Amino acid sequence: MLLTLLTLLAAAVLFVDGRVRSDIVALGALIVLTLAGILTVPEALSGFSNPIVVMMVGLFVVGGAVLRTGLAQIIGGRMMRLAGDSPVRMYFLVMGATAAIGAFVSNTGTVALMMPIVVSMCAATGTNAARLLMPLAFASSMGGMLTLIGTPPNLVVAELWEESGHAPLGFFGFAPAGLVCLAAGTLILLPLARRFLGRDSATRKKGAGGGKSLGQLVREYGLTADMHMLTVERGSALAGKTLAQSGLRARFDVDIIEVRRGAARHGLLKKISQESAGPDTKLHAGDMLYARGAEADVRRMASECRLSLPAEGVRSGDMRFYDVGIAEIVLMPSSSVAGRTVADIGFRTQFRVNVVGLRRGSRIIRSDLGSMSLHSGDVLLVQGSWEAIAALADYPAAWVVLGSPMESAAGVTFDYKAPVAAAIMLLMVCAMVFDFIPVPPVVAVLAAAVLTVLTGCFRNVEAAYRTINWESVVLIAAMMPMSFALEKTGATELVSHTLVAWLGDAGPMALMGGIYLTTAVLTMFISNTATAVLVAPIAISSATAVGVSPLPFLMAVTFAASMCFASPFSTPPNALVMPAASYSFMDYIRVGLPLQLAIGVIMVLVLPLIYPF
Numbered sequence: 001m002l003l004t005l006l007t008l009l010a011a012a013v014l015f016v017d018g019r020v021r022s023d024i025v026a027l028g029a030l031i032v033l034t035l036a037g038i039l040t041v042p043e044a045l046s047g048f049s050n051p052i053v054v055m056m057v058g059l060f061v062v063g064g065a066v067l068r069t070g071l072a073q074i075i076g077g078r079m080m081r082l083a084g085d086s087p088v089r090m091y092f093l094v095m096g097a098t099a100a101i102g103a104f105v106s107n108t109g110t111v112a113l114m115m116p117i118v119v120s121m122c123a124a125t126g127t128n129a130a131r132l133l134m135p136l137a138f139a140s141s142m143g144g145m146l147t148l149i150g151t152p153p154n155l156v157v158a159e160l161w162e163e164s165g166h167a168p169l170g171f172f173g174f175a176p177a178g179l180v181c182l183a184a185g186t187l188i189l190l191p192l193a194r195r196f197l198g199r200d201s202a203t204r205k206k207g208a209g210g211g212k213s214l215g216q217l218v219r220e221y222g223l224t225a226d227m228h229m230l231t232v233e234r235g236s237a238l239a240g241k242t243l244a245q246s247g248l249r250a251r252f253d254v255d256i257i258e259v260r261r262g263a264a265r266h267g268l269l270k271k272i273s274q275e276s277a278g279p280d281t282k283l284h285a286g287d288m289l290y291a292r293g294a295e296a297d298v299r300r301m302a303s304e305c306r307l308s309l310p311a312e313g314v315r316s317g318d319m320r321f322y323d324v325g326i327a328e329i330v331l332m333p334s335s336s337v338a339g340r341t342v343a344d345i346g347f348r349t350q351f352r353v354n355v356v357g358l359r360r361g362s363r364i365i366r367s368d369l370g371s372m373s374l375h376s377g378d379v380l381l382v383q384g385s386w387e388a389i390a391a392l393a394d395y396p397a398a399w400v401v402l403g404s405p406m407e408s409a410a411g412v413t414f415d416y417k418a419p420v421a422a423a424i425m426l427l428m429v430c431a432m433v434f435d436f437i438p439v440p441p442v443v444a445v446l447a448a449a450v451l452t453v454l455t456g457c458f459r460n461v462e463a464a465y466r467t468i469n470w471e472s473v474v475l476i477a478a479m480m481p482m483s484f485a486l487e488k489t490g491a492t493e494l495v496s497h498t499l500v501a502w503l504g505d506a507g508p509m510a511l512m513g514g515i516y517l518t519t520a521v522l523t524m525f526i527s528n529t530a531t532a533v534l535v536a537p538i539a540i541s542s543a544t545a546v547g548v549s550p551l552p553f554l555m556a557v558t559f560a561a562s563m564c565f566a567s568p569f570s571t572p573p574n575a576l577v578m579p580a581a582s583y584s585f586m587d588y589i590r591v592g593l594p595l596q597l598a599i600g601v602i603m604v605l606v607l608p609l610i611y612p613f
Helices: 004-015 021-033 041-049 050-067 071-083 087-102 107-125 130-146 152-163 176-196 214-221 248-252 293-305 345-352 386-394 405-410 416-434 441-454 461-466 471-480 482-488 489-508 508-525 528-545 553-560 572-580 587-609
Strands: 227-232 255-261 273-276 288-292 324-331 352-359 363-365 379-385 400-401
Touching: 004 021, 004 482, 021 482, 041 471, 050 071, 050 107, 050 273, 050 405, 050 416, 050 441, 050 461, 071 087, 071 107, 087 107, 087 130, 087 176, 087 293, 107 130, 130 176, 130 553, 130 587, 152 528, 176 324, 176 553, 176 587, 214 324, 227 293, 227 345, 248 293, 273 293, 273 324, 293 482, 324 386, 345 386, 352 386, 363 482, 379 386, 386 400, 386 405, 386 441, 400 508, 405 528, 416 441, 441 461, 471 572, 482 489, 489 508, 508 528, 508 553, 508 587, 528 553, 553 587, 572 587
Parallel strands: none
Antiparallel strands: 227 288, 255 273, 255 288, 324 379, 324 400, 352 363, 352 379
């Protein structure tokens, strides 16, 4: 027992210190207890097969799809319109929406679904996400106290209450106390979050990789000024020909920059593919062509080649980047291409990119680029597949690629897949909420994660894997087996029975407070579900011993087990938001501990009024 308590104490000190990553600390504690023979190997590894941990992995992927498809921005934009310019209104909106979802969906699932939406809202308003992500995690736990299915400890105490011969608790049997908890927690947390969590960003984040954003490049180079969108009609002479065979540049002095397919299709399985135009690019009926040239030349080409041309020109919002992107490259002082023209270098044929703009000093050049003689220090705006742009970095003697193209590609949103992500998320939530759907929650989450990959919500499978925060997964998986160590060594039973023995004669209110405190302390080291399983029987026996109803004692157990905010690993939601907002262990102490203590005092006073002794 002593070794177990010392190991957990050492882990807690290292968590607070923060110089060693939390997942490494948790793994170290797990290894010590296993080598000491306190935990068997199956017990030590049980956390990694726990449904909650597996569900976390799947929810990271689903949450990534919500972000990558732009669904988070869509929902966040609507929430921002409701919130207006008020950070306080945004805070209450996030807390209310999260609690409402958390009442019917697991708190882990609620946070995973809401986190990308909140991050998107913060990015759009220039607000530090740390201001809202911890309140988001806490709100999901508070919302779970509104219904029977909101959190596992509720189910544990409801089952024990019914087994002890009492009438079953209703679906909203926890709601009266849960509403008090939610209202009090929301009001108490507001000043704590504003005082101790991140402040608003002075500047908004620029493009991925530290370079300019794609939108900034489009505006800076004025790419839409002479850009036109045309669609290849059925019966067009261009259908079935390559660009080289069509001779459009020689005939009309028009450059085809990009070919886009699938944009006209509709439905959930809509797929848009982009191709950087090259001599071998073959055109098909229905293709959308992005062309650059004088308007008169483009209209003449459209008329002669049976191409439809919309009345409006290309707007900046029409420049979407999925498979094709843009980036700047700077010619080195000793570059071998200095003095040569763009056409001579063969960017299209040799490097599979198009030069769509040139910046020389403060001057932007977009026309007659093929005949331009390049100088050292020139900045070229190139367009092509993300892989082709990234490959330009293999020629450092000639030029330097600004920013990180592959990081920019990773940040591209497949907005046309937003309806797919929304449908998958809705099906997953329905499967988790409704009992008549015979699908276990963990299976529903894994199925949703796989569907987001199969339906193209990610660029590839690797992109889906990159959305998983393994630090959070390993942290929770490594801490879960600690309950075995505490139970096997008798530490849990010793602490619980000692506290009950001290407070048994002080009256039911003091005894219930002791039960609440015991549960809250244990939940800081083991899962809230395991804590409820361990303490709930003791609560019933303690209430019976002093001759009062066990119901307020059981309610104290479930609220104390779920309202644990002072530790990042006490509940999965706390761990989920920790790396996303770069929280330290002390952030949870500064914000979560006062909140946990305040709610504890309130619930000890309120529970006997709602559920009398």
